[in-house]
Amino acid sequence: MSRHVIRPFEEADLAAAASLLAQRHRVHRKRHPLLPADYEDERLALVEVTGAWETEGASGAVMVEGGEVTGYLLAAPKPSAVWGPNIWVEAAGHAVREPEHIRDLYGAAAAQWVEDGRIAHYVLVPDDAELIDAWFRLAFGSQHAHAVRPVPDTPLPPARDLVVRRAARADIPVLAELDLVLPQHQALSPVFSSGGIPTLEEAVADWEESIDDQDYVTFVAEYxxxxxxxxxxxxxxxxxAHNGLAKPDNAGFLGFAAVLPSARGRGAGRALGEAVLQWSADTGYTSVVTDWRVTNLLSSRAWPRLGFRQTFHRLHRLIGH
Ligand SMILES: CC(C)(COP(=O)(O)OP(=O)(O)OC[C@H]1O[C@@H](n2cnc3c(N)ncnc32)[C@H](O)[C@@H]1OP(=O)(O)O)[C@@H](O)C(=O)NCCC(=O)NCCS
Structure with a gap:
């Protein structure tokens, strides 16, 4: 017979939750030392849990066993319409001593979320097989991958048959065309993303304004x-999209890549990704982060081949059917 009690999350639970979160992160960092070391410290983990608790509309549950908090779950809605009538559990929104217990916590907390009409559920879960299995047995599935790799320690060889160079103002027409390639691809099966697709004119106007922005580096591959x-x-x-425990320190970001459909599969994606890896190394970053829709059959295969290792899974559940 179970001896645990589940009750709503209260402010007084923050310290115990932070302790559980720091412990989860210590274990996670054994697999991914590039994740930020700071949150192994309970005081900094507390900042993250407090942030989750103080987010507008936050609610959740704790498990208490023998007077001790042994698990918690906290979620809050995101205002953006892209996610539907949603509730989000961020990276700092859950930690349990026993993976199976996340199911009890969700069972308790989700009743109110669904009652409030929030039927699109999202959760960021470390790549812990038992924890993911427990979430899968709550009818969640994998939607998105967060991944990291170290910067290359020696210069990468140039691509064969391809020239990769920095973009110039004269490239704006093709850069604008390529901007549409990603959302067009992700609108198709099996991604079915609802993200909007800009018009070519909007993409050109955007590039006219941003091409000289020194905070971003753009590469073009030529064949x-x-x-x-x-x-x-x-x-x-x-x-x-990368925060707190899921945000490696001193990291570059591969934020966008696209290859024209007729030119895919001949190494341009690799060459472009490697250009960003090399730029990150030259800039002085320690690692490079990227993310992808796991239903994107192209990026989900290309980026792991470039050495990116998944750190967090964004899982998704839509209630009602
Ligand atoms: C993702 C994308 C940029 C990759 O570009 P690409 O030119 O097609 O990729 P490459 O030919 O360089 O292949 C990259 C790696 O993925 C591997 N790969 C590609 N397709 C694969 C498949 N179906 N199965 C297994 N591996 C595959 C390649 O073998 C290569 O690895 P290798 O160099 O070790 O052999 C391109 O497919 C694209 O524009 N997709 C649509 C937009 C998009 O998804 N952008 C990414 C946003 S996150």
């Missing part, structure tokens, strides 16, 4: 003198 692909690198600080 037989024709531009066939592009990639963008920047500091990971520029990305809103």
């Amino acid at each position: 037989s003198g024709q531009a066939i692909g592009s990639a963008i690198g920047c500091s990971l600080d520029k990305s809103s």
Whole structure:
């Protein structure tokens, strides 16, 4: 017979939750030392849990066993319409001593979320097989990957048959065309992303304004003198999708890459990705982060081949069917 009690998360639970989170992160960093060391410290883990708790609309549950908090779950809605009537569990929003217990915590907390009409559920889970299995048995599936790799320690050899160079203002027409390639691809099966696709005119106007922005580096790959692909690198600080425990220190970011459909599979994606890796090394970053939709059959195969290792899984569940 179970001796645990589950009750709503309260402010007084923050310290115990931070202790559980720091412990989870210590184990996670054994697999991924590039994840930030700071949050192994309970005081800094507390900052993250407090952030999750203080997010507008946050709610959740704790498990208490023998007077001790042994698990917690905290979630809050994101205002963006892209995610539907949603509730999000961020990286600092859950930690359990026993993976199986996340199911009890979700069972308790999700009742109110669904009652409030929040039927699109998202959770960022470390790549811990038992924890992911427990979430899968709550009908969650894998939607998105967060990944990291160290910068290359020796210069990468140049690509064969391809020229990779920095983009110039004269490239704006092809850069704009390539901007549409990613959302067009992700609107198709099996991604079915609902993200909007800009018009070519909007993409050109965007590039006219941003091409000289020194915070971003843009590379173009050419084959037989024709531009066939592009990639963008920047500091990971520029990305809103990587935060707290899921944000390696001093990291570059492979934020965008696209190759024209007719030119895929001949190494341009690798050459562009490697240009961002090399730029990150030359800039002084320690690692490079990227992320992808796991249903994107192209990027989900290309980026692991470039040495990226998945750190977090974003899982998703849509209630009602
Ligand atoms: C993702 C993308 C940029 C990759 O570019 P690409 O030129 O097709 O990729 P490459 O030919 O350089 O292949 C990259 C690596 O993936 C591997 N790969 C590609 N397709 C694969 C497949 N179906 N199965 C297994 N591996 C595959 C290649 O073998 C290569 O690894 P290797 O160099 O070790 O052999 C390109 O497919 C694209 O534009 N996709 C649509 C937009 C997009 O998804 N952008 C990424 C946003 S996250």
